[in-house]
Amino acid sequence: MSGKEHHYPVTITWTGNQGAGTSAYRAYSRDHLINAGTKPAIQGSSDPSFRGDPARWNPEELLVASLSACHKLWYLGLCAGAGIVVTAYEDRAEGWMVEEAGGAGQFTRVLLRPRVTLAADADVEKAAHLHHTAHEMCFIARSVNFPVEAEPEFV
Incomplete structure (x- = not known):
């Protein structure tokens, strides 16, 4: 390496x-x-x-949050470099995990749903493409063995 x-x-x-x-x-x-x-x-x-406490973060939520945050950080940086002004960003990400009969399990999918507010003169097509680039660059998404998908919405 x-x-x-x-x-x-x-x-x-x-x-x-x-x-x-x-x-x-x-x-x-x-x-x-x-x-x-x-x-x-x-x-x-x-x-x-x-048997966990629902008021505390669990590892599964932290994994989904890490994927979402990594994507967002790459996306915002790429937009800044491309001259696309993002004024707000919120992601309602979800992850799916399958538990096997013996108790082991694994994530099968994470779906990111970023809602991105762009400046009025922003190139929406370019902004959409940068989500693909962010996914290719995200350290966390590149490290997991299940699909991480993004369905962005632009405002």
Whole structure:
């Protein structure tokens, strides 16, 4: 591998010992904290389907959010470089995961639905094409083994 390597240290601290540790499947909470340097901690848990806290972020949501954020960051940068003025961006992304009978599972698809507000004189065709380029460049999308699709809407 050639090129510049980046390193991302993250600490996950389980906070769900309710006194008996993992003595039984129902004896512990799935809660944890996600830390990276001096940034505010993210409160995590598992999906509520797996006894997690619905008020906390789960890994599946964080994966979908990472794909969405990566695409957005590339897209905005590409637009800035191409002279296309974006004034607002919101993505209602969704991910689908299949759980197998034995408990293992995997994501089968993520769909990004960015709603992009452009300046009045923007080239909408060029703006649409840059979503394809953003997808080709997104570090996270290039790292997963399932389809990541985008259905942009322009305002």
